[in-house]
Amino acid sequence: MPATPADGRLAAAISTEVVNVFFEHTGRGPTRARTTIDGETVVVILHEGMTKAERGLVEAGKDAEVLQLRRSFQETMRVDLIAVVERLTASTVQVFMSANHVTPDTAAEIFLMSPKVAAATE
Numbered sequence: 001m002p003a004t005p006a007d008g009r010l011a012a013a014i015s016t017e018v019v020n021v022f023f024e025h026t027g028r029g030p031t032r033a034r035t036t037i038d039g040e041t042v043v044v045i046l047h048e049g050m051t052k053a054e055r056g057l058v059e060a061g062k063d064a065e066v067l068q069l070r071r072s073f074q075e076t077m078r079v080d081l082i083a084v085v086e087r088l089t090a091s092t093v094q095v096f097m098s099a100n101h102v103t104p105d106t107a108a109e110i111f112l113m114s115p116k117v118a119a120a121t122e
Contacts, residue, residue, distance in 0.1 A: 010088060011035040017084040018044045018109060025077045026051055030107070042085055042111040050105045063102045070107065074098040085111045 015033040023029035030049035035042065050058070054066045074081075082093045095112035 040113045044109040046107040070100040
């Protein structure tokens with residue numbers, strides 16, 4: 001079934017709120033975010049979210065340290081990220097995963113939802 005305007009509004013709202021969570025926790029939000037909703041899967045791709053300090057570490061060849069720092073940030077943001085997605089989708093997050101890449105500066109926040117979100121978007 002093709003995406004509806006409501007799907008686009010929901011995806012945009014999730015992107016905005018996830019960026020806000022990053023800003024609240026790190027002092028800087030990603031410059032671009034895009035959310036895709038496909039059945040029970042919600043994926044938020046974030047670009048250019050590293051802080052100035054993290055970028056400096058990358059320039060110094062400390063990629064592993066930056067990735068570990070990002071994992072730590074995402075663990076502290078976990079509750080807030082899940083709360084945003086659950087509130088906006090009116091569904092329960094069953095699984096939350098994060099992945100990061102240094103160059104290019106990209107992150108993925110992945111939420112696997114209860115089957116209810118699939119029914120709401122179909």
